[in-house]
Each structure stands twice: as structure tokens, then as C-alpha cells.
Amino acid sequence: MSSIPKVSIIMATYNRAHFIVETLQSIQNQTFEDWECLIIDDGGNDNTKEKIIPILQNDHRFRFVKRSDNYKKGLPGCRNYGLDLAKGDCVIFFDDDDIVHPQNLEISFFELTKGDVSFCRYIREVFRGDFNYNFDYSKDYDSFYIDKNDVEKILKNELPINSCAVLWKKECFKNNRFEEHLMYAEEWELYSRIISLGFVGISIEKCLFFGRKHLKSNTGEFYSNNPIRRESKKNAILLIIQNLERQKLLSDSLLRYFIQTSLSFKEYQLFDKIINNLEISKTSKIKWRLFYFVLPFRLILYRVYKKKSRN
Template sequence: MEVMPKVSIVMATYNRSEFILESIQSILAQTYQEWECIIIDDGGTDNTREILSPVLNQDFRFKYFIRTPNYKKGLPGSRNYGLDLVKGDYIIFFDDDDIAHPQNLELCVFELSKKDVSFCRYIRDVFSGDFIYNYDYSKLYTSFYIDHNNIESILKNELLFNSCAVMWKKKCFENRRFEEDLMYAEEWELYSRIISSGTKGISINKSLFYGRKHPNSNTGEFFRNDPIRRSSNAYAICLVISNLKKRKLLSYTILRYFIQVALGYKEYKLFERIINILDLTKIEELKWRLFYAHLPLRLYFYGIWKKVKK
């Protein structure tokens, strides 16, 4: 009798009683049933536990834990706690306010059964308000491989790696965890660290997850210029640059991109932090300082040129 590989779903939650049951129901609706769902409560104060009680009592695959003091408060700490509890062959992170396509686990497990890949990425769509349950159940889709050669596209968010849009083989998290001091971009930092190490995966062109847009999400707070989220993003950029430098993958175009990003993070002294990480010669440092100093003017004239070109 063939043993089906088990998927470990890690769901961190915090005061999300309004949405979490719908997320849980999308897990129960999965066509692939060999899974466990580790729910980590980050110390919420609402009635999430009460709402989940019927499900927890009826289905042993759901396990509910309160984050312990051994992990820092926040999404990274809660997910790390979940990672230390999982028992499955494959790991996937679901948020407590989103909805998974019924074929999510089935199709990812199928792709990961191929020995030459360690993760499966898919498309994540977004929605506002009530979710429209009208799924595409087709198993016909195109795909392409991803490895360290795609790191620039990933870092620039041209090839999106949302936290809930990838299933990983468990080995990807051996000696790797989320940076618990990050309150934003923690998955972007960790996933780039995994892929830059030489890990190869596949991306399938099918929507398998639906992210709920609402103002209380981490992403919503970031785009409202929340200082905690912005400071975290600046720190994540520094961690990414340090990792790429160590792995000799920090190209000129990647560095130029982040130095341009640093213009929007002057209050966090991001440019100076990047320069300190690089350990440049005096000449190289001077070149980048001149580039940074003239960058606003160059961007201004570039914007005019784009308008004229249209």
C-alpha cells in the first residue's frame, strides 16, 4: 500500500476570529486529505479559540497552540514555533484570513513528487469583501523552473514569492528559520535565502490561493507607511544583501536596485547600512556615494523622458 506524503500546514493567527473559520473550511475542502494543520495563536485576545473549538474537537488533524515565550511575538516567531512542531514531508504556510483553492495541496504534492524540485510556487490572487466560490478545477497548466538564477526577479518582486503561494519540502527549512526581529518582509528574506543556496523549484501557472485585502493586514499597514513595517523592510533588505554578498550573488544590477530603494528609506539610514555591509574599497565607495547623490536628479529626468516618449 502506497504511503501518501503528509503536508504540514502552518497557520499563525492573531485576533482574526472574523475570518479564520472560512480559512479553516477551505482546508477541510482540500481534495488531498493527508495533512495536518498547526495553528499558532500569537497571544490574541478575541474569541478565536472558542470559534475553532468545534473543529478542533471533531478533526484531530487540527492542532492548536499558544506561542510560547521561547519565540518572539509576531508572525515570524509564531511560524518558527509551527516549524518546530511539524511532522509532514512538505510544509506550506496559510494565513488566517485567506482562502485556499481545493486543489492547492493536491497539485503541489504532485509537482513535488518529482525528485528534481524542492518547492512548488503557484499563483496567488487577491479579493475584497465576500469571496466568490467559483473554482477552476482544471489540471492543465504551464510551468517553469526556478533557481538562484531567478534571484534578481524574486528580490525585485517581478517574480512574486508570497508567503502563502509556495509549498516546500521539509528539508528546505533544515537549519533555516524566519528572522524573528522582522515584522514585515520576513518571508521575502527567508525565501530568498533558501533559493540563493541552490534550491531548485517549479512554478505552476494556476491560481491556488486567494488573499483577502483588508486594512488590518501587515501589507495594508506597510502601504500606509507604518513605521514598524517600514523599519522591518529596511532591515530585511540589509539581511538579503549580506546573504547575497556571502554567496557571491550580489550583482551590480541588484545592488543598484537596492541603493535606489534606499532613497525612500533615508530616515532609517538604509544607504549607509548598505555601504557598511559591502566592505568596499575607498574608490568603489566613492563611486556609489556619487551615484546615490545624483540619483534623484537622474530619476527626475528619466521620468520626464518617459512622459515625452509616450
């Protein structure tokens, strides 16, 4: 590895001694070797460091550091700290409980060298339990470009951009960082914001990352109705709408999507917060309030229609 690595891997960790060794070994198995891996400890109290000491001692591309108190506790703060420590011109965020395809960095870095693009997005699959190491090593895949015209598809999850499924040129983060008060959906907010600013990337139709599904993950906690994760999703939605308005990208279709989503966040009065913060006319606000009022009935009718059509 050169004194200045081409890629900086940023990994936040918190009490993952039972998973992290397998994750780090999958990073060691990369066919692309010019990287550093910054493991940012978020104040865990298990034996994570003791578990990985053999790896730290034998492979100096890994570096284990405690999160600085200048950054808020949590995943976003750890990642922002990692961005400030990173030496590489490209950065990627890996979680501490997943498995990385051996060709991940080789293929995604190669894509960044081919044209004037700022990020490479690839496919991420999920697994439960033990991982099957039967990798597909093919280099034949389709690709397409992503730009700000795709923000709507990204936000609606029609074009998912997961936290660990993108290699970025570090320039994307020069004026863009994770919102440290967010404890869920922080990458959804940041990545859509970056792309809305005009950064163009390439998406390749090849799976290069495997996310482990378990209840203790942030996503698992969100779908278990953890109030911290739910409130963070609400806050992320409000930040996204503010940014879309600034960039003149808030379409009626997107607004309709977020208003429909707000039905699931009634305890936070999300709909009222969305409408009250919009820079629209009183007439438009009345229109959207009417839409919100009749929306539950429309959804009931839609479900009845779908059920009948299946029969």
C-alpha cells in the same frame, strides 16, 4: 489521514475571529486529505478559539496551540514554532484571513513527487470583500524551474514568491529559519536565502491561493507607513545584501536596485548602512555615493520623459 501526515500546514493567528473560520473551511475542502494544520495563536485576546472549537472537535487534523515563550512574539516566531512541531515531510504557510483553492495541496504535492525539486511555487491572487467561490479546476498549466539564478528576479518582485504561495520540502528549513525580529518582509528574506543556497523548485502557472486585502494586514500596514513594518523592511534588505555577498550573488544590478529602494527609507539612513557594510573598495564606494547623489535627478528626468512619451 496517516499517523504521520504528508503535509504540515502552519498558520499563525492573532485576533482574526472574523476571518479564520472561512479560511479553515477552505482547508477542509482540500481534495488532498493527508495533512495536519497547526494553528499557532500569538497571544490574541478576541474569541478566535471559541469560534473554531466546532472545527477542532470535529476534525482532528487541526491543532490549536499557544506560541511558546521560547519564540519571539510575531509572525516569524509563530512560524518557527510551527516548523518545530510539524510532522510532515512537506510544509506550507497559510495566513488566517485568506482562501485556499481546493486543489492547492493536491497539485503542489504532486509536483514535488515528479522530480528532484524542493519546493513548488504557484500563483497567488488577491481579493477584497466577499470571495467568489467559482474555482478553476483545470489541471492544464505551464511550469518552469527556479534556482539561485532567479534570486535577482525574486528580490525585484519580477518573480514574486509570496509567503503563502509555496509548498516546501521540510529539508529546506533544516538550517534556515525566519528571522524573528522581522515584522515585515520576513518571508522575502528567508525564501531568497533558501534559494540562494542552491535549492531548486518548480513554478506552476496556476492560481492556488487567494489573499484577502484589508488595511489590518501586515502588507496593508506597511503601505500605510506603519513604522514597525517599514523598519522591518529596512532590516530585511540589510540581511539580504549580507547573504548575497556571502553567496557571491550581489550583482551591480541588484545593488543598484537596493540603493534606489533606499531613497524611500532615508529616515533610517539605509543607503549609508548598505555602503558601509559592503566589502568593496573605496573607489567603488565613491562610485555608488555619486550614483545615489544624482539618482533623484535621474528619476525626475525619467518621469518627465515617460509623461512626454505618453502624450
